[in-house]
Amino acid sequence: MPAPRRVLFHWSFLLVAALIPLIELLIPGEHHIGDLLRPIFIMAMLGLGLNILTGFTGILNLGVAAFMAVGAYSYAILTCDIYPFRLGFWSATLLTVLVGLTVGLLLGLPTIRLRGDYLAIVTLAFGEIVEDVLKNLDSITKGTEGINPLPSPSIFGYQFRLETYQPWYYLFLGFLAVLVLLNRNLHRSRVGRAWISIREDELASSCMGINPMKMKLLAFALGAAQCSLAGALWASYLGSSGEPGNYDFQVSIIALCMVIVGGMGNIGGVLLGALVITGFNSIVLETLTGFLKAHQLISSSNVFTAPGNWKYMLYGLALILMMRFRPEGLLPSRQVKAELHPQEPHAPPPS
């Protein structure tokens, strides 16, 4: 009996997202829902990169923000006119992805043989080191100022402008769609199968001819490349590399939350996680704060009354509730769900 066909959330997500700016055009008045969705796409890319490591291969990575920082700073150095490179959007993005890939390999090569928790600590330390290096390498990274201004990208002769958000929106959505397609293709191939088998049982996997070190290193390089792509796009959108503090431990943890809340090992789940976590932060809380302020229900002098300042408490609460009632995430992969909700134990051998 074939497995029931699952609703493909990731394609529906991308389709609906593609329609939102068009719908906004039809409704008169000022809107900026599409504008607010852009950070969600970036965070979703970061989540997809982390999902390869943590969701598929089972490597806990607590430092993905570092890969994002590497991406943002590489892109900034390659495009900003205070440096001699001044590359265009495509070549800078491509080089940034290659830099991310290399950094992933360089971090992975000496550490990939560590197991579980130890590797997680290495990635945590890597995140801190990258942040500190960026802060202190003044002449290259401009310290805590960040590198700016970056030129807005010009793609196929079209010059992006900050005032019109739609081109950015479709640019990011396009990149996200490509990453979703790439990850899905890999997931449903011998590469994804090997990653999942390593997560399930590394010894059995290697006894079947899979080289776990090679596959883990591949996961590391690919995850890092995707995270640095997210960083490059983020920098192009901000027009700045951002300051090193923008890529601190909190960003890594939020990325991890997205993967866990959405559903580990499931591409659609990661997209939903990004929508819920980032959307909650940048849409729900912002709108609520604006509404309350407009109706003078809160005073701006008292920071405790602004809902935006409660976000980490709300994240924490949401995580506790998730872990209690739905540990497999909102949109789990079939495999992880089975793991957390075991069915009847095996019947004893029939006689």
Add this chain to the structure above:
Amino acid sequence: MNLLEISDLTVQFGGLTAVNAVSLDIPSGNIVSVIGPNGAGKTTLFNAVTGIHEPTAGTIRFDGHETRRSFRATTALALALVGLVAALSLVLAVSIEPLWDAVITANYSYQQAFPWTKALGAGAAYFTDEPGRRFLFPFLIGGIIGLGGAFAIWARTRYAPEVAARAGIARTFQNIRLFNQMSALDNVLLGMDSRLQTRFWHAALRLPLFWSERHEAERRATEILRFVRLDTEAHQLAENLSYGHQRRLEIARAIALQPRLLLLDEPAAGMNPAEAQELMKLIHEIRDRGITVLLIEHHMPVVMGISDRIAVLDHGEKIAEGIPTEVRSNPRVIEAYLGKDEG
């Protein structure tokens, strides 16, 4: 013609000798059983053959070759590359900021054309100013760390399960080790994966080879599932299968590797007589596919019924070897199993 030749194999863990100077030849096309009391070193022997444990002494030759990574030209190249990358990384790490200042900051004025040749010359001059401290020393240290580390890792992983598996040795485990959250079909496909031609790019971009090979692999995996009579369970998660089915799925996964030697670690454990009969039939059929079978088993009717030869281990040493009737009447074997006659 011996497919597997184990000579004087010793495996020690710290002070404990699990397998002591065991020699065993497995003729091609035979079914050979290894028996012995608990703790006799049978599973350790299997683990050594499949590359999980490195032999302390002795050799294991499979089809005339040792089952370990050989040192090839590509190995040397990879080691050299890692060493070079480490060396250059350390050179950069030591002097990235002054180097950047000398090459970029000193030569670039805002929005002016960048004199690349001059800048690269300045970079070279930076290193030649003080070649010892700025280049040679960090380069050597980095190179030694990189090359040494890479070589140490290579040397410590010469015996690895994937090397034995790719050479053509497949196995099952005493405690079933399936990929529980993968379907039965995916488990079998995973066993087949190391024989596929598709590489990363074929999978990522779905090139034609990916489609044709996936189709072919699924057809063969279904055929293997039919062979172990599990084709109706193809889409069940492995962990939802019954115990007997899980045992058979593990065998199917091992066959999918297209091995020439199959190691079965207590395949009949926990089976009732009817299931054990069926298993014996299956093992015969596997042998008829041209796969040599080496098995550990406690279930004496199975062992005596199917083995061409039997080896007996006790306390890590081989105490007897021969055809089943010889082994059954060997006094040392009876002693190992039943204890010495004190009377």
